[in-house]
Amino acid sequence: MMLSIKNLHASIGEKEILKGINLEVKAGEVHAIMGPNGSGKSTLASVLAGRADYEVTSGTVEFQGKDLLELAPEERAAEGLFLAFQYPIEIPGVSTTNFMKSAVNEIRKYRGEEPLDAVQFLKMFKEKMSYVNIDQSLLSRALNEGFSGGEKKRNEIFQMAVLEPKLAILDETDSGLDIDALRIVAEGVNKLKSPDNATIVVTHYQRLLDYIIPDFVHVLYKGKIVKSGGKELALELEERGYDWIISALGE
C-alpha cells in the first residue's frame, strides 16, 4: 500500500474540517477526490503535504510504510510526496531553475545520493521542459512572479516532472485554465504516470477527468468521503450535481 489514511480528523483553529477520512491508494492508481466547495478537498491535500495551519486531531496516515504525519514538509517531499498547488506562490528573487536545483540536491542528499552537477541539471531540465511545453526563459524568471494562470500550473507540473514523486496530489490544477492549457497540463501528468507511482486529483469539476482518467472517484462532503466509485461516478456527478448524493445522506 502506498498511502493509507485512517479516520483522519483535522482542524483549523476551532473549526474541524476533516471529520474522519479513510482512503487507500496503491501504486499505479489514479484517485479523484471531488466534492462541492468547502467540503475539505484542499484541506486534505494541505494536510497530506504538511501545511502547519492545520492541526491533525486524530487518525493516522501511512505513506510507504512511514508515519507521514511525523514528517516535516521537506521530509515528505524527500520521501516522494508532491503537492501541485492550487495557487502557486510568487517568490521574487528566486528563479525556478535555482529553486529546483536546491530542491533536487537536498532530496538527493536526504536519500544518500550524490548531488547533480550543472551539466546533468541542464540535460534533465531540458527533457522535463518538453513534458509541459515550458521554455527556458520562463524558468529563469523569478518563481511564478507575473506568470499567467496557465504558466503557473505548467510550472507546477514541470516541478513534478523534475522531482519524480511517488505520490502526486494535484490540488484543483484545472482551476483558472483554458482548455488548451488544461490539455497540456493533463498530458504532462499522463506522461509521468507509471506502475510505480500514484496520483490523487482533487477537483471540483469533472472536465479534468476527461484527460486524466481516474481508477477511483471519491466524493468528499462535510469532511468525510460519502461515496466512492469508478470513473463513471465522475460523469454522473457532472450530469446530476452533488445534490442527489447529499439527499441520499438524508440531509
Add this chain to the structure above:
Amino acid sequence: MLYTELTSSTQKEALERFKAKGFPTNKWEEWKYASLKSWNEREVEWTPSALNEASEASLQTQNGNTTFTGILPAGVEFLLFDQFLATNPAMAAKWEQRFPILDQNSLYDLNAALVANTHVLWVKAGVSVDDAISHDFILSVKKASAIQSRLIVFLEADASLTLIERAYTSAGSEEVLSNFVQEIYVSEKANLTYVKEQDLAQNTTHIDHTFITQLSDSQVDLFTFSLNAAYLRNNLHFYSDGERVMSNLNGLYVPGEDQLMDSHTVVDHRKPNSESHELYKGVLMGNATGVFNGKIFVRPDAQKTNAFQSCKNVLASTRATMNTKPQLEIWADDVKCSHGTTTGQLNEDALFYLRSRGISLANARTLLLLAFVQEVIDRVTHEETKLRLTDKIISKIQTSLAI
C-alpha cells in the same frame, strides 16, 4: 576624564566641546536607540598603539593612522590635509562651502580633537581612476581603546573614482570604540562609487560619519554593507549643493545576536533639478536591534527635486527589533518625493511552498532572505566585491539562523 597633549587651539576647543557633552546617551533624540552612555564612565586608552597588519589594500587606516602604499594612480595624490589646503587656496576656499555639520554630534568634536593625522585622497580634474582603490580600515588593540580616524576624499571637476572600503577588527583585539569621520567633496561632473563593508568583531563599536558634498552634475553611488559588530552606527549625510546632482544611497544591514545597527541618513537638497534615491534593507536575526532614520530636506530653492526613500526590513526572529523613522521636510512646491518603510516577517506561504519541494526550513529561510537582500547587492557593479559580499552575507545569515 581624558588627558592628551593637544597642540592646536582648534583641537583644544573641540575637546572642550566634547567634554561638555560627552558620549551620546539615549536622552539625545538622534541616539535614542544607540546610546554610547557607558563609554562616559570607561577607562580607555585614547592614544592607541601603532599597528602594522598585513594588508594588500593600497589605502590603509590602521588604528587611525592612514597611509597610501604602492604607486598612486596618475592624477591622484595622497597628502596631509593641512598641506593640501595651504598649497591649494582655490580648493581651500571651496572647502569652506562644504557640508555644515548639522546635528548635535559630540563624536565629531571628539574626532577633531584627538585624531592623529588627517590625509586627503585627491583626484585631480578630469582624471578617471580606472581601477578601484581598496581601503582597508583595520582595528587592533591590546587594551580597551577609543580610536579616532579621519579621511578626506576630494574629487575635482570631471574626476571619477571607485573606493572599496573594508572595515574589520583583527583577531585577538581587545575592546575598541572606533570613531571614523570622512568628508567627501565631489565637484562638478565628478563621479564617485563608494562601497563600505563593515565586518567587525563582536567587541567593536564602530561609528562612521560620512559627510558628502556634491556639486552640479555629479553622481555618487554609496553602499553601506553592515555585516558584523556589537554596535554599528552610520551617519551618512549628503549635501546636494548643485543642479542635476544624482545621489544614490544603498544600505544593507544584517545584525544577529547581541548586535545593534543604526543607519541615520540625511539628504539635503539645496538646488533645483537634482535626484536622490535611497534604498535600505535589513534582515534582523537573533535579538538584534536595527534603526533606520532617514531625513530628506528639500530647501525652498530646490524646485524639481526627485527624492525617493525606501526602507524594508525582515524580522527573521521573534526577539529582533526594528525602529524606523522617515522624516521629510519639504519647502519647495514643485517636487516629487516619496518614502516608505516596511517591517515584516518571512512569508509563511512562501516558506511552505519551498519546503513542500524538499528544501529544509533553514535553507528555505536563507533562500528567501537572500532573495530579499539581492536587490541591494545587485546594484554593486564591482564584480569581485559583489561576489565577496554575497558569500559573506550568505554565511552571516546561515550562521545567525542556526543559533
